[in-house]
Amino acid sequence: MSESSKSPASKKPPQGRSRYISIDGRALGRLSAAGLQWLQTNQQIINSLNVFPVPDGDTGTNMALTMQSACNEIESSADRSIGAIAHAIAYGALMGARGNSGVILSQLWRGFSLVLDKKDRMDAALLTKAFVEAKEAAYRGVVRPVEGTILTVSAEIAKAAQLALDDGVNSTLEILERVVLAADEAVQRTPDLLPVLKEAGVVDAGGIGLYFMLEGMLRSVTGQPLDEPTLSEQPLRAFKSVIDAIEPGQDWEVVIDFRPEKQLDVPKFYGHLEEMGTSIQVGEGDGLYRLHIHVADKSEYEPIEYAKSLGTVTNISIENLMVQMADQQARDNVQNIKLTPVDPGETAVVTVVPGMGIARIFSSLGAAGMVEGGQTMNPSLQDILESIDRLPTDKIAILPNNKNILLAANQAAKLSVKSIVVVPSVSIPQGVSAMIAHRADGNFENSVEAMTKALDDVVSAEITIATRSVKIDGVDVREGQVIGLLEGKLVVSGDELVDVLFEILDLCSANETELITLYYGEDLSAFQANQIADSVRKQWPDQEVELVEGGQPYYQLILSVE
Amino acid sequence: MRSSKVAIVTDSTSDIPKDKQDELEIEVVPAIVIMDGISYRDGLDISRSDFYERLPNLKTPASTGAPSPLFFEEVYEKGFDSGAEEIVSIHLPETLSSMIDVSRQAAMKFGDKVHVISSGQLSLGTGFQVMEAAKAAHSGASMQEILQIASRAKENVRLIALVNNLAALKRSGRINWLSAGVGDLLQLKLLVEISDGVVSRIGQVRTRTKAMGQLELIAKEWGPLSRLAIPHSSIPELAQAYAEKLNHLCQTPTIVMDVTTAIGAHIGTGAIGIIGLLEKD
Known part of the structure; x- marks a missing residue:
């Protein structure tokens, strides 16, 4: 594509944009860092997009960690050509790849970097080629590609880039703009392609992760901030998975749910909290606020008193972080x-x-x-x-x-x-x-x-607590209910763990088997687990029932029949 | 007076059924089993079924031992008194019991008239060798021939089993590879094979059904059998059904029996095995 063949449809680029006609390795490095930052900012939003109401392989965290590893690798590259930087990103992403979405992201970068091999700079045509090859590599990396996922989004990106190029777009920036738009649309369409997403009422987490990465790049070029999410988070849930690094002086973790009487004066509110402690996070939903804060010893009641002064407190949880941490380390x-x-x-x-x-x-x-x-x-x-x-x-x-x-x-x-x-x-x-x-x-x-x-x-099953309300595979689940998954598929929900367990065992035809093994997780005490095992022994007297400490997080029970 | 010039002696751990002992004129020295401090002569003072009934409820784990050399001397004397000129005494190997050492000690009194042989096997793995030797003795075979036949039977005998009470077996201290953590956290059923006095692990599974299925597959690979036995520890119905299923592998009727106390004391109840004598000539 020559400089002169501009499409009449394309808008006149604003000032400063001309430097994005083609970019070098340094620029790609900066863009990647911006993509990472935006991924991190939106990490909890991506994490919350689980199809199953179970704590799932946190896609947002996985993709952010994968990109983190990619960006770390950039710094170790002495060669600043685009080929070398792209290669470093791809290598770092691969080494740090976590979870399925992380692996696919690393494949995308791999394809992307192949096109740029030995190149100094990248123009619109090369960028388009890179997006196409990225998609190809990602599809190649998956045995049975599923549409309605990050793969589909990558395909739409490649298509949009190609269309833009055909339209005469000749700057990498404009290609990126078109691509981000297309990615957004593709993400919104994922539920139409993948019924489980539609049923769960979410868009694909990996797909939106890819979108955020590209959007972050674009935002950095156009000077928009990267440290505050633009989409509304689902904070009441997000806090559960927040695991902060605990520093001295942060002895207590206090979480308070409260409903303010009057409109909250947010800056004043934050100001007060900052005087009390650290790791402050506040979520809002339907007028209910959840406040999360780490405070020093003897100050653990301060945030509670403060919240009470603002309105009605509905729920309080206080945990000793130091004890928690010591236990954790030993275990x-x-x-x-x-x-x-x-x-x-x-x-x-x-x-x-x-x-x-x-x-x-x-x-x-x-x-x-x-x-x-x-x-x-x-x-x-x-x-x-x-x-x-x-x-x-x-x-x-x-x-x-x-x-x-x-x-x-x-x-x-x-x-x-x-x-x-x-x-x-x-x-x-x-x-x-x-x-x-x-x-x-x-x-x-x-x-x-x-x-x-x-x-x-073996037939495998798992029992956990639903992290949100959903109807999936014909099973109605309310947040906080006990749910049972059989071979990874949601099959039972109920209010009592033992009821769900019995139903699952019935579904596995446990009475026709020889051995039931229960691996109890960290949320159950040995005493509780023994009681559960005894009730199973009573119900299935002809089967051997073996109880084993699994210590797994989130899943109260993992079980097998054979 | 006995019909053969060579008498065949073994001990009660060989699990030879009473009718076969009588038919083939096999002399059997009883093993000793100690339960809650009291010694019993296997098969004389306590029946197998009584033993297995009491086994799970003992205050201290059962143990086993060889009888005094005097028992052996008595049986050897009896053999010579009944007209035997020489004796072949076949026992389980020294790697698994002191029985054969005691028999050697007793045999010394009779010079070279008593030939003590290690079967390298357990239960009817020994028993089949004894029965082959006794059959040969009966048909008038020479000492040389009898020893050859016994040695061939030793090569052709196969023994595989499922052991499900690893705690008891570990306590016995007889299987060194079993010491480290195996089955400590998750119960396992081990598939073992005995050959040349060595017990080796050939597999492990979690259910008896699977274990028995795998043992069956192995037994089918052996080819035609001239003798077959299903030893078990106190699961007679299951063993009987298993025998019927495997009967077609062998021309002679399958022997089903409570396995010797010498094994039972170390593996507890619920174990089952397959012992075959390959049909080879």
Whole structure:
């Protein structure tokens, strides 16, 4: 495309825009940093877009962490050409890829960077080509592409870029403008393409993450702020997942729900809070405010008194952060887990574990490597690779134990120089079943075959608390209710855990099986778990019922029948 | 007087049914089992069914032992008195019990007239070797021939089993690979194989159904069998049904029996196995 062939339809670019006719590596670096910042700002919004009302692999967090890793890599590149910077971004994204959306994002960057290889600068035509190749790479990276996801958004982006170029657009900035518009529209259309999204009343989280990244780039060019979200958050829910770094002097976490009598004077309100403590977050919904603050010892009642002076307080929660943190550290030290040593040439298993109890179980079954992670904390590709590289053998099977980690595990298998096989376990019971079938001293192929076959030996189910009200797969769920998922599908909701558990066991035809295993999570005490197990034993007297401490977060129970 | 010149002796851990003992004139030294401090002679002072009934309710875990050498001497004397010129005494290996050491000790008294052989096996894994030797002795085979036949039977015998009470087996201290954490947190059913006196793990599963399915697949690979047995620890109905299912693998009737107390004391109830003698000539 030559400079002179401007489309009559295109608007006259404002001042300063001409420098975006083509861009260099430095500019791409700045844009990426802006994309990251905007992703971070909107992280909680993206996280809240779960199809299932369960704490899911937080897409926003995953994408932001993936981009964070990408941006870190930019700094280590001495070469400032666009080819080198794009390559650094792609490499960093890949190494830091978390969750399915993170892996796909890294694939997009990979395709994007391929086109820019050895190039100094990027013009509109090259940018368009990069968007097209990004889409191609992302689709290639997924075994069965699903429309209505981030993939569709990437395809619409590529199409919009191509259309713009055909229209005679000749600046990278204008291509970006067109692309952001198209991405927004594509995101809004995702529920039409993917029925589960429509049913849940949300747009695709990965898709909107991609949109935010590109929108952030555009906002940085046009001088719009990147530190305040423009969409309304769903704050009442978002706070639950906020895990702050705890500093000295922040001994108590206080969360107060209150309804102010009069219109809140926001600047004054914040001013008061800042005098009291740190980590202040305030959410509003239907006139109800939720205030979250960290305060020093002996000040824990100050925010409550203050909220009372403003209106009616409906709910208060106070937690001792120091005690919480100490407990956490003692419990969560997977370093203390004994791993099975392997010799060169032996076959080994690396497994992803969501809790200490589960880690201990895999340890007792002979796992040689462990990566912490699960539903809400998807390990990065690098975490998995490191665990593989540490082992002195090159025959390693990976058990992802979660559908959100499957893709990262597959990527790790592809990237590693060792012969890695992913045994596609999507639940803890499947992982345990496969682990049991593993033979360290046997032939690797046979062992992997036996492990893969063993995945079908168990029926897996999970019990958790609904994070929001929704109707999905014909099941009506209210926020806070107990819900049961069978093989990852929502099947039961109810008010009592035991009722939901019994219904799930009925659905699994537990009476025709031999063994019911209950892995209880960190939210249940051993005493509660024992009571639950006893009631199951009473109801299913012909079955063996085994209760095991899983220690997994969010899921009160993970269970299997076989 | 006995019909053969060579008498065949074993101990009660070989699990040879009473009718076969009588038919083949096999002399059996009883193993000793100790329950809550009291010693019983296996099969004489306590029946297998009584043993398994009491096993889960003992105050202290059951233990087992070899009888005194005097028991062996008595049985050997009896053999010679009844007209035998030589004796072949076949027992479970020293890796798993002291039985064979005691029998060797007793045999010394008779010079080279008593040949003590290790079966490298347990239960009817030993029993089948004993029965083959006794059959040969009956048909008038020479000492040399009997030893050859016993040795061939040793090569052709197969034993696989499911063990589900790992706690008891660990306590026995007889299986060194079982020490480290196996089945501590999550109960497991181990599939084991015994060969040449060594117990090795061939697999592990979580349910008995699956375990029995896998054992069955392995047994089917063995090829035609001349003898087949289903030893179990106190699950007779299940064992009987299993035997009927596997009967077609073998021409002779399948033997189903409560496994020897020497094993039962270490693996508890609920275990089951398959013992086969390959039909090879």
